[in-house]
Amino acid sequence: ASRAFHPDNTTVQVLDHVVGGETPTIIAGPCSVESRDGLIDIARAVKASGAQLLRGGAFKPRSSPYSFQGLGEEGLKYLAAAREATGLGIVSEIMEPGLVDLVASYVDVLQIGARNMQNFALLKAVGRTNKAVLLKRGFSNTIEEWLMSAEYIMAEGNPNVILCERGIRTFETYTRNTLDLNAVPVVQHLSHLPVMVDPSHGVGHARYVSTMARASIAAGAAGVIVEVHPKPEEAWSDGSQTLTLEAFDQMARQVRQLHELT
Ligand code: PEP
Ligand code: MN
Numbered sequence: 431a432s433r434a435f436h437p438d439n440t441t442v443q444v445l446d447h448v449v450g451g452e453t454p455t456i457i458a459g460p461c462s463v464e465s466r467d468g469l470i471d472i473a474r475a476v477k478a479s480g481a482q483l484l485r486g487g488a489f490k491p492r493s494s495p496y497s498f499q500g501l502g503e504e505g506l507k508y509l510a511a512a513r514e515a516t517g518l519g520i521v522s523e524i525m526e527p528g529l530v531d532l533v534a535s536y537v538d539v540l541q542i543g544a545r546n547m548q549n550f551a552l553l554k555a556v557g558r559t560n561k562a563v564l565l566k567r568g569f570s571n572t573i574e575e576w577l578m579s580a581e582y583i584m585a586e587g588n589p590n591v592i593l594c595e596r597g598i599r600t601f602e603t604y605t606r607n608t609l610d611l612n613a614v615p616v617v618q619h620l621s622h623l624p625v626m627v628d629p630s631h632g633v634g635h636a637r638y639v640s641t642m643a644r645a646s647i648a649a650g651a652a653g654v655i656v657e658v659h660p661k662p663e664e665a666w667s668d669g670s671q672t673l674t675l676e677a678f679d680q681m682a683r684q685v686r687q688l689h690e691l692t
Contacts (some may be wrong), residue, residue, distance in 0.1 A: 431580040433514045433619070433621055439624070440552055440622045440623060443562075444539055449592050450624070453689070455478075455483065455652055456480055456483075456656075457485050457626075457654070458476040458484070458485060458488050458662070459476060459484045459486045459658060460472060460487075460672070461486075461657045461659075462486065462498060462588060462667045462668075463501055463505035463506075464501075465508070466508040469486060469511075470508075470511060470516075472484075472658060472659065475660070475675045476658055476682075477516045477517075478679075479648055480682045480683070481682065482519065483518055483519040483520070483521050483539065483656075484508050484521065485501055485541075485631065486505065486508075488501055488506045488508075488509065488665060489522075489533075491523070491525055491543050492544070498667060506536035506537065507536070508671055510536045511535060512560055520536065520539070521538070522537045522541060524541065527549075527551045527555035530558075530559060534561050539564050540559070540562070541563075541564045544569050544596055544631070547566060547567060547568035548568060548578065548579060550577065551678050555594070557585065557587060558586050558587065560588060560590065562591075565579060566594045567593055567613065569597060573617060577593075577621055580593060580621070580623060589617055592616055592624050593624065593625040594626045595610055595611070595628065595646075595651075596609075596627075596628035597610065597611070597628070597631055597632035597633070597650055605632075606634020606671065607632055607634065609627070609629060609645075611645060613673040614646065614650050622650040626646075626651055627643035627653075628655045628656070629643045630657040631636040631668075634670065635671055635689055636670065636672060636674075639671065640673070640681040640684065643656060647692060657673065658675060659674070
């Protein structure tokens with residue numbers, strides 16, 4: 431992952447989109463996959479607003495075992511149906527090494543969540559595929575540890591790693607996490623890998639998401655991943671940090687305009 435071994439920036443191809451290329455990557459969709467038709471409606475809307483990739487969790491790493499855990503394979507089927515309907519590439523989280531083949535058979539980007547950033551068995555398992563991997567930073571992990579986790583994937587032979595800053599734990603409680611935008615230029619100094627930002631989990635409140643999405647692009651991020659739902663207050667998870675379709679449309683426009691300037 432070190433720039434010392436690879437001076438030029440690397441890019442990651444996902445279907446016809448290049449992450450780290452000329453256009454900013456915009457990944458959008460619900461926190462959790464809910465219904466098939468609802469997901470397809472969201473996919474159509476975010477595509478019309480300029481997203482290239484659709485996100486949606488089918489296996490959810492919930493803090494409480496009593497919270498909704500995701501639709502599992504059924505959710506993966508809905509994601510694949512949304513790709514079929516729109517052509518959007520699919521990003522979804524994987525939590526267990528034993529499920530790599532299953533999840534990889536439905537999605538285009540395997541998301542490693544913050545809680546699994548140092549699940550080394552999982553990192554090695556996705557490293558043995560040729561799928562793009564969105565590697566989120568653990569909320570209590572240093573940049574050094576994060577890059578070492580990228581190394582675990584790459585050492586198994588998979589170079590298609592996209593890093594994603596999603597906020598870290600600090601003493602501050604007004605926001606869910608503290609979005610560490612310092613990480614963007616630091617990673618770009620240390621590594622050739624593309625780095626994206628997740629302002630939704632970074633701030634935890636919808637009202638701050640667009641501002642921090644713009645700040646992410648200004649800091650040099652290759653793009654953003656955000657949670658979007660037609661009725662955030664009814665979302666099955668993370669509704670409070672989820673943008674409406676209208677707010678997302680405006681955010682996507684601003685992100686593109688700002689990226690032109692950087
Ligand atoms: C998510 O993307 O919905 C998620 C659980 O993210 P993180 O792993 O960053 O908390
Ligand atoms: Mn979420």
